[in-house]
Amino acid sequence: MRKNDLITTRSRLLCWGIACGLIALATLLNSGPPSAAASSVTRKVAPPGSAATDPLFWTDDRVAQALANDLSGGAPRVTPSPTGSGGTPLLRHTVVPNTLPTHAVGKLLLRSRAGLGSCSGTLIDTPSRRLVLTAAHCLFDEAGWVFSVRFLPGYEFGRSFRRWGWRFVEVAPGWIGSVLSGGLLAGKFDIGVVSLSGPLGGFIEGVDYELRPSRFDETRILGYPAGAMRGQQLRMCSTGTWKDTSRFSRAFPGPAPVVGQCDMAPGSSGGPWLVERVDAGGAIEYVVKGVTSVGWSRGGGRGRVLSSPFFGGALARLIRSAES
DSSP states (O other): OOSSOTTOOTTSOOOOTHHHHHHHHHHHHHSOOOOHHHHHOOEEEOOTTHHHHHHHHOOHHHHHHHHHHHHHTOOOOOOOOOOOSOOOSOOOOEEOOTTSOGGGEEEEEEEETTEEEEEEEEEBOOTTSOEEEEOGGGTEETTEEOSEEEEEETOBTTBOSOOBOEEEEEEOTTHHHHHHTTOGGGOTTOOEEEEESSOOTTTOOOBOBOSSOOSSOEEEEEEOOSSTTTTOSOEEEEEEEEEOOOHHHHTSSSOOOEEEEOOOOTTOTTOEEEEEEEOTTSOEEEEEEEEOOEEEEOSTTOOEEEEEOOOSHHHHHHHHHHHO
16 A cells, blocks of 8 residues: 555545545546546456455455554544534443444455555345445546455454355445546445455355435444554444435535434444344344545534435436446
């Protein structure tokens, strides 16, 4: 991973505060019009032979290097623009209780032209039992597509249920166009999936997801932050969420993101936002209503907030395409 490079977003939160707006503006001014051909390609297929070479590549030393790269790309301390009303006092991430579906949440190991890094992801409940939901910027950003992916469900301090390879990665329609046109940091279409090399249904039960959820919910944000935990343990913030009404958000097309207060560091990108629901039988279940995309400091000692793209038509089309 390139160090001291704010615009490198792979395996970390995109940016923090005013830096978001400055980077996006610079990207927009310095880039030409997006290529229609490039922005229409939303899927990257695993290279031939990757099923044999990827397991050999991802040694323990390289896993450690990926996590160290997340840590070295820490968030700058800046003062942000206002992001609308809402929020709660400063929140610190905590250990995740075993009442949540932690078995389906894991670490994504990623390799791209930018180097090695990691994100968080969740196995979701789909007919194929193969899809891991994460942030699109983990899979494609200004450095291009990833070319090696491993999913480690239940990862904690170097151990996981097992390591799974990939068939392809795919991002939501609109994401690549956003990257090419300077809207990457708005995060409105920052949704992606990894299609695994084999179904996990016999090993792990996927978590359901919710389309068009309320933006105002008590939410559990999960992820593998590279700060205090060095990316080694799944952590959680419990927070109310609200609609992002900032001018920065309104400057780009697409549905307004959802925001919530949480102090997670890089490495938590793509982690699930879980909300409590009651199923048809009256039992409580947790469903995914978002994924961690962008984070910034609120200033005035009010802590940090994270943002998730709104789960609407973009997610529905993405899953439909990935399952076809």
